Amino acid sequence: MQINIDEPDATEQFWAGMREAAAAAARHRDYGLYEAIVKIGKSALAQGVELVPSGGLFLWCPVCSAQTGQRCINTPGHPLNETRLHAERIELAEKAMSGEVPLPKPFG
16 A cells, blocks of 8 residues: 555545554553554644644543543533534644643543
8 A cells, every 4th residue: 555645635534544443452451552653643743744633532532531532422501613622622622732731541
C-alpha cells in the first residue's frame, strides 16, 4: 500500500487510523497501546500534521463522560458540534496534545 502524504485527505486518513487504534485500545483497555498512540500523535503534531477536530476521540469527554474511542452523547446545555464531539473535549485534546495540560487517564 502506497500513501501519498500530499493527497488532500492524508491528514484525515492518518487521524482515522489513529481513531481506530484508540477504539481498539479502549475496547481492550490496553494502556500500552493508548500510550503508543499518544506518542505517535505528538510526533505527528511536532512534524506539522494538523490535529483534526475528531482528535478528541483520543480522550474521555469531560462533559458526557464518553470513553476513549466513543462518540459524545447529547447533554442539556452542551450542544454537540458537527463532529459529534463536545467542544470541551476537542479543546481538551488540543491542549493535551500540545502539552498545555497533562493527559487525563484514557479509561474510566
